[in-house]
Amino acid sequence: MKFGIVVNEGPYTHEASDSAYQFTKAALEKGHEIFRVFFYHDGVNNGTRLTVPPQDERNIQKNWTDLAETHNLDLVVCIAAAQRRGILDENEAKRQGKDANNIAPGFRISGLGQLIEAGIEADRLVSFGD
Amino acid sequence: MTMDEAGAPNGEAKKFLYVNRKAPYGTIYALESLEVVLIGAAFEQDVELAFIDDGVYQIVKGQETDGIGAKNFSATYKALGDYEVTKFYVEAESLAERGLTADNLMEIMYEDEDDDWAEKPSIKIVNRAEMAEIMSAQDVILSF
């Protein structure tokens, strides 16, 4: 079965990203396909490479980056939500005249259409949030 | 595996329900979910909106936001008719619990192309049981 996953909250403050990650991992281990993981609202904050969590805690951004690399996942950060919250890739930083970018490996910035597409193409869409 | 009974065969529009349960301005969910509806309109799916619990406050009339410095985005709901989003299901019990009636809601209309472009109300007040049935009929439910 093809799953679409939506993550509506950022790392650590809410359990949403952890729950989504564990669900996604389990789905992959069971042989399902993950069509896309879409990060919206504060969920875009999962996609910054600048977090430095304590060594004895899970690294949520790294969890997603590693999972994406192992399974060739499509992790999409919503551009509108990202602009509001300061998550930029190199192109966006140039376009917006900002002096830095911070997107984490494995994540890409794209439009809300990617969320709708996930709803259309996936067999099941599951949202994790507040 | 191709789409199951609940999904639509390739090419056919899916039924999308956007569930709005939060008041505007206290959090960003009302605004950002509206942005999804607007973008989603381009995909020609069968889109319906549900307003339940505090979500009914998203479409009350008389919102004035200068005092809190936030953009008043309530007028955007009125424009959704032009994007073929014409079904706003508002839960009767949610209104009543909050001391509201249909008269407190904005007038949201659409033009029915199948009826000589007659102007019709997009808002349909439904009770809880009807709302549950509406939810059961959807292919995709989006919550924010």
Place this chain on the structure above:
Amino acid sequence: MSTLHTVNKSPFERSTLVSCLNHTVEGDKVLMIEDGVISARKGSAFEELVKSVQENCALYVLAPDMAARGIGKGDLVDGITPVDYNGFVDLVAECDRTQSWL
């Protein structure tokens, strides 16, 4: 055609559980995750509400979230089935759609 409803907040914090249970139809399934597992503990003020839904809907609770909150299998309201993340995935696949009550 059935729906899997997920509830992730404690019923003492939010009205999500109540709203969810007001909108289930016969044959639906309800899964409590994250802080939502608090409503699965027997003896709480919400036990009667939870039990009343069981006539129409199967109730599930995410075991890892239960364990994190010190809720053991013996602490659950009768008839609620603990599942792990694999079970969560199965529930999503078995039902026709998932509705996350956020």
